[in-house]
Amino acid sequence: MKNVLDTFLHDNVALVTGAGSGIGRATAEKLAAVGARVGLFGRTHDELRDTADAIAKNGGNALVLEGDVTHADQLDNAVGAIEREWGRLDVLVCNAGINGKWAPLEELEESDWDKTIDINLKGTFLTVRAALPLLRRNGGSVTIVSSVNGTRMFSNAGASAYATSKAGQVAFARMMALELARLRVRVNTVCPGAIETAIDDNTQAQHTDELRPEVEFPEGKIPITGGSPGTVEQVAAAILFLSSPAASHITGAELFIDGAQSLLQG
Numbered sequence: 001m002k003n004v005l006d007t008f009l010h011d012n013v014a015l016v017t018g019a020g021s022g023i024g025r026a027t028a029e030k031l032a033a034v035g036a037r038v039g040l041f042g043r044t045h046d047e048l049r050d051t052a053d054a055i056a057k058n059g060g061n062a063l064v065l066e067g068d069v070t071h072a073d074q075l076d077n078a079v080g081a082i083e084r085e086w087g088r089l090d091v092l093v094c095n096a097g098i099n100g101k102w103a104p105l106e107e108l109e110e111s112d113w114d115k116t117i118d119i120n121l122k123g124t125f126l127t128v129r130a131a132l133p134l135l136r137r138n139g140g141s142v143t144i145v146s147s148v149n150g151t152r153m154f155s156n157a158g159a160s161a162y163a164t165s166k167a168g169q170v171a172f173a174r175m176m177a178l179e180l181a182r183l184r185v186r187v188n189t190v191c192p193g194a195i196e197t198a199i200d201d202n203t204q205a206q207h208t209d210e211l212r213p214e215v216e217f218p219e220g221k222i223p224i225t226g227g228s229p230g231t232v233e234q235v236a237a238a239i240l241f242l243s244s245p246a247a248s249h250i251t252g253a254e255l256f257i258d259g260a261q262s263l264l265q266g
Helices: 002-009 022-033 045-057 072-086 110-138 160-179 232-242 261-265
Strands: 013-017 037-042 061-066 091-094 100-102 140-145 185-192 203-205 254-257
Touching: 013 022, 013 072, 013 110, 022 037, 022 045, 022 061, 022 091, 022 232, 037 045, 037 072, 045 061, 061 072, 072 110, 091 110, 100 110, 100 160, 110 140, 110 160, 110 185, 140 160, 140 232, 160 185, 185 232, 232 254
Parallel strands: 013 037, 013 091, 037 061, 091 140, 100 203, 140 185, 185 254
Antiparallel strands: none
């Protein structure tokens, strides 16, 4: 498969949101390693710069694009910069997201709900819409990073806004898979489980223990590893596959990357 990926992605152009850390950074580095030129979009310049430097150190080509996925004009500017720099876009990875506030419904403020939905769901919509004028020229691949939460697992108490945003991403991806098929643009979703990232840093858990039903899970909540979370590289490898010609007949699909965690805890 490596030769196929090399052939397909050499000189192709990708845009990855949330590319400064975690799954976004791992995906950007993996795409660059097989020959893609990668636009790095995110809110933190220093993190994006670190990702770009790591890609350059390994002989890759990356463009830092600072911005916020909740602002359509900033996404339009980023896509415009990609067009001026490279003249095309073949691969889009919608990864930017937050966990937000996890709390009982009566303690969840409207602003908490709006922030999570805006970044995770509205941000996905705005990103795909901004990228479409370039993607439609030659066809391409869109991969949306959703979650097992809200799709196959509902045991994380208080995560109502987060789970709703993630379920919405899957529905949006299915709609786009049909709508954009005539343009030869494939749209798929990856749904990671517990992954070693820094996303917990933007989680505000408040009084969630009292919401949990009295259930005792067996030891090792992630069966395939005996309990250890997955890695960002494992998620990035799945995204790379979905972006490749090896997945040319796959669209509208959800790929769960959780070591069977959601089957045990759903």
